[in-house]
Amino acid sequence: MLARLASPRTGGLLALAILIALLPLALPNRYFYDVAILVGLNAIVCVGLNLLIGYAGQISLGHAGFFGLGAYGSAILATRYGWPPLAALLATTLAVALLAYIVGRPILRLKGHYLAMATLGLGIIIFMVLTTEDKFTGGPDGISVVPFSIGGFALQGERIWYWVVGALLLVAVWLALNLIESPAGRALRALHSSEVGAEVVGINAAEHKLMVFVISAVFASVAGSLGAHYSGFVTPAKAAFLHSIELVTMVVFGGLASTYGAVVGAAVLTTLPQLLTSFEDYEMMVFGALMIGTMVFLPRGVVPSIARLLASRRNAVPGDKENSA
């Protein structure tokens, strides 16, 4: 029983669920709920992005584009065309998945820096389209969004949204962990390590990369749609390059190939700017320095580094050499 509790899937999910359930006791007012919801939304995106970057070993510097498309899709369909928000969400998610599938094929043939730049280009093009086509999108000022309602019942207010986002985060983490611990997940980790080695045991690398790309795009799109309904407006900034960078930083900071790391990364780097508003002018400098510092001193990210530290303490036996890679 205790062993099961220690596994990431059951024990970890339980811990996360308890944390989500108890956190409101520590949140004094609406502002804190708002930050928590933003953390949750970013965490959902990061869990998906971590599958792509940490497990499959790819990179995307344009994922905010999918987030933005999700936000605008839901916003436009629900507000301008009066679609039921749930239908708008589903349609938007499907459309984004399709886009990711079509664009993903050629993009994922690239590797390393070239892949990074191609995804960057994709993200920026999405941003520019959202900013320029103001007849649909309201241009740089964006548009307002109707609240999310199902069958007449509208989700409004921070408290309700906190529970919705919290529950969805648990679902996202559960799905991600399931994928990782399946043969498909092993295949992903294999192709991250040696793509040719994976191919010769029958793994279609291109297909797997595409699958993860689409899944991570879907996570981002859903988070974007929900975020749009929650905040009540969308602006192109949601799809901006800076947002893409923030997301990648959260994933890498929290820990590559660590789903909980992605959640931690999202939590820390979403709340940090809030803490830094007193240093308003120095915020960018601190953020930039933090990015550099983390990568130089904790290249594996926070959670794996801590895990390693705990593991080596536990295993410390005289003469026992720990392999540090």
Added chain:
Amino acid sequence: MSAQFMQYLLTGLTVGAIYALVALGFSIIFNASHVINFAQGEFVMIGGMATVSLVAAGLPYFFAVLLAIAAAALVGLALEKFAIEPARDASVVTLIIITIGASIFLRGLAMVVWDKGFHALRPFTGDTPIAIGGATILPQSLWVLGVTLVIVLVLSWFFGRTLLGKAMLATSHNRLAAQLVGINVRMVLFLSFGLSAALGAIAGILIAPITATSYDIGIMLGLKGFAAAILGGLGSGIGAVVGGLVLGIAETMSAGYLSSAYKDAIAFVIILVVLFFMPSGLFGSRGGERV
């Protein structure tokens, strides 16, 4: 040739020359280290902004320019020493994050040291437009083209004829072999950052009189310079120049004849098209993986 076409061409060449300088900076660093320096655009910004404030502080124009270039070069060296070197063997993702972090840091620093406003720099030799074939060109644009040409010539002399330049080229082709023949590759890397920063700063100073400068012009210029480098073939000097000019002309032409709203998108469409169909660009070398 219609006057309008001529106008677009001249503007495109001017802008393209700036992109070429930024692209050269990318290629030099990439050759020395296989790092894509996302902070390249910030050197451009530093060049312009530093010159503006030095001139405002009372320094003679010429010395302000020299000092600004030196300052940018120092920033480049510091970047290499404190951010890149400690993470020498890190993965691509890590290095990307580091240089992006550096670019954010530098932008934040600029915001603190200077401010968020736009600043104009006095043109080198006045601003009376010169007429060429029905179109007009600013004297500053001639400076841009002229200085870029000189720099390209100087660099090709440097890399082709001097020992240090050849050592840097050797490092880019085969790092291990270069080390084995006694080339200090860490010094090469160090210098390449300084050199690229200086190039970026020069570009920033050249363009500042035409388009005002501010703390965040670095991002777009950096990304477009990168697009030019990719178009020409990452790591190729001549590719950087050709890529820059082609991008500049393509941008102005499409803004003029097609849609000006999507002018900035051209660079990124080019990135995607090049990467999809000819990843090694116009002049780059094709690599293969040995298994």
Added chain:
Amino acid sequence: MSLLRVDGLEKKFGGVNAVEELSFAIRPGAVFSIIGPNGAGKTTLLNLLTGVYKPSAGRIEFDGHDLTGRAPHEYARHGIARTFQNLQMFFNMSALENVMVGRYMQERCGLLAALLHSPRLARAERACREEAAELMRYVGLQNYLSAASDAMPYGALKRLEIARALATMPKLMLLDEPAAGLNPTEVLELDELIGKLTGRGVTVVLVEHNMRLVMGVSEHILVLDYGRKLAEGPALAVRNDPKVIEAYLGSATTRDGSFGNEVSNAVAVGVEMHR
């Protein structure tokens, strides 16, 4: 009836003809060796036979299917497995997980099943773990069942790669210099393992420099030189072929500098010849 049939195979890299006009056939159940000096095109040939390289010309037919130009995973799906000269181990996983990856084609599950983790999947995972452990024992790695792959010695890693290749349930197994870097005891163990593989019904193709091993296990040998077939036939005939002897003893010094290799090979062949 041949298991693998190669016709007029060619591979050009720019101006270099790595493999030229190569035709041969491999019968099932045999141990077939490919030998030749460094640079003769042996690894290129293996890469062609597993889809890692696409041929510039020619045809590859396996078990009645035309596999020319297909992707590596398709070669794997038809039953060709391989090991690598430069180990392509998944160092981010444990030794056992490496072999489990080899069972990917048997374990394939749909995306939905993976995302929702059905009880059936959990059971399949346990079975997969067991099968992988069994394979590790088969190749003699019973002491490494809970080892991390990046903590294993070189010789063990080479055997792990064989276990992983075996997990794909291949009809044909291509081993790229499996004896490289092994001490004589380990080479003997490898000899035995190859015997076990053929006993299991797997056709083995060996690319090797170690002539003692080659002569000991092979029924059939193909000699490559400069990407072309120098000789082919039963082991005994090949080792007495004057062209082969000349290629190993002749201008070896001036060619590609692998003088040491050629001398030891020549000595080995010479020793064998004078048995």
